Amino acid sequence: MAAIGRRASPLGPSKPQRWEARVVTLPETSETRLPSARSDPAPLFAADGVTVRFGGLVALDDVSLAAQPHEVHGVIGPNGAGKTTFFNVCCGFVRPDTGTLWWRGEPVPALRPAQLAGMGIARTLQGLGLFAGLTVAENVMVGADRFRRTGFASALFALPRAGADERRLRERAAAAMREVGVEDYAARHPGSLPYPVRKRVALARALAADPELLLLDEPASGLGADDMAELGELVRALTERMTVILVDHHMDLVMSVCDRITVLDFGRVVAEGSPAQVRDDPAVIDAYLGEEARHG
Numbered sequence: 001m002a003a004i005g006r007r008a009s010p011l012g013p014s015k016p017q018r019w020e021a022r023v024v025t026l027p028e029t030s031e032t033r034l035p036s037a038r039s040d041p042a043p044l045f046a047a048d049g050v051t052v053r054f055g056g057l058v059a060l061d062d063v064s065l066a067a068q069p070h071e072v073h074g075v076i077g078p079n080g081a082g083k084t085t086f087f088n089v090c091c092g093f094v095r096p097d098t099g100t101l102w103w104r105g106e107p108v109p110a111l112r113p114a115q116l117a118g119m120g121i122a123r124t125l126q127g128l129g130l131f132a133g134l135t136v137a138e139n140v141m142v143g144a145d146r147f148r149r150t151g152f153a154s155a156l157f158a159l160p161r162a163g164a165d166e167r168r169l170r171e172r173a174a175a176a177m178r179e180v181g182v183e184d185y186a187a188r189h190p191g192s193l194p195y196p197v198r199k200r201v202a203l204a205r206a207l208a209a210d211p212e213l214l215l216l217d218e219p220a221s222g223l224g225a226d227d228m229a230e231l232g233e234l235v236r237a238l239t240e241r242m243t244v245i246l247v248d249h250h251m252d253l254v255m256s257v258c259d260r261i262t263v264l265d266f267g268r269v270v271a272e273g274s275p276a277q278v279r280d281d282p283a284v285i286d287a288y289l290g291e292e293a294r295h296g
């Protein structure tokens with residue numbers, strides 16, 4: 001791709017980023033590694049050489065990404081770049097034609113969505129997927145279900161330990177609702193709530209699973225500026241206890257909350273790095289300017 005001059009980035013102006021303070025300079029010693037060697041810890045989750053074809057269309061072409069513990073890793077790219085397909089691979093909805101997913105240093109040969117909760121992975125989807133017939137509290141409790149210790153028979157015969165189990169799940173759900181600020185809606189049904197509140201409920205349900213990895217698909221879509229700013233703060237706070245992979249169009253959110261960003265275009269990784277690095281990367285600027293040209 002031809003180098004381009006310093007034209008204005010379509011991703012917004014450069015500004016100081018708080019994560020830049022985390023860059024560690026290794027002392028010069030005889031054992032100092034080559035500059036190209038990454039000194040990152042082992043990734044919690046990684047995709048290695050993932051390719052997905054839909055008929056003749058290559059939606060993902062040899063895509064690799066490594067999400068380190070306690071980081072927010074963003075996946076961005078113009079329309080049709082392959083973001084949703086990548087998210088669906090990470091959730092086990094789409095099986096890659098080639099490539100491997102890694103979880104805690106082990107390959108995951110054929111990830112299925114039903115495995116996620118048991119592995120410690122939770123996700124929120126663009127479509128939210130809340131149960132219309134359940135209250136907010138009940139929806140969030142579904143997320144906590146992996147902590148249920150008693151089986152169907154105990155619940156059926158109302159054994160005491162089933163009651164204790166239920167209480168624990170309710171407490172877990174209540175904590176998740178408090179964390180995202182929806183506790184006042186606990187008894188309501190999702191259909192009666194505004195979309196931004198429903199989005200929070202979906203996030204609470206994911207958090208009730210106490211995941212090590214949280215996958216967020218378009219978490220900012222449909223949110224106004226205030227809700228988006230609160231979401232950004234919440235996501236940053238979550239890194240105390242989990243890793244987040246975030247797929248979103250909203251550059252303000254992605255640039256302000258992510259530690260690292262992988263940029264896709266036409267199914268390929270065109271850049272990877274800190275927000276400051278990708279913002280000024282000519283390949284990224286070209287991808288977004290190309291999109292503007294394509295869509296007028």
Ligand SMILES: Nc1ncnc2c1ncn2[C@@H]1O[C@H](COP(=O)(O)OP(=O)(O)OP(=O)(O)O)[C@@H](O)[C@H]1O
Binds near residue numbers: 058079085
């Ligand atoms: N199930 C499918 N069958 C055929 N083609 C698909 C399918 N899903 C996605 N694609 C194609 O794969 C490519 C990548 O699509 P994808 O939805 O992953 O991109 P995206 O970056 O999420 O786009 P957007 O930002 O518009 O949601 C597109 O060309 C899309 O038309």
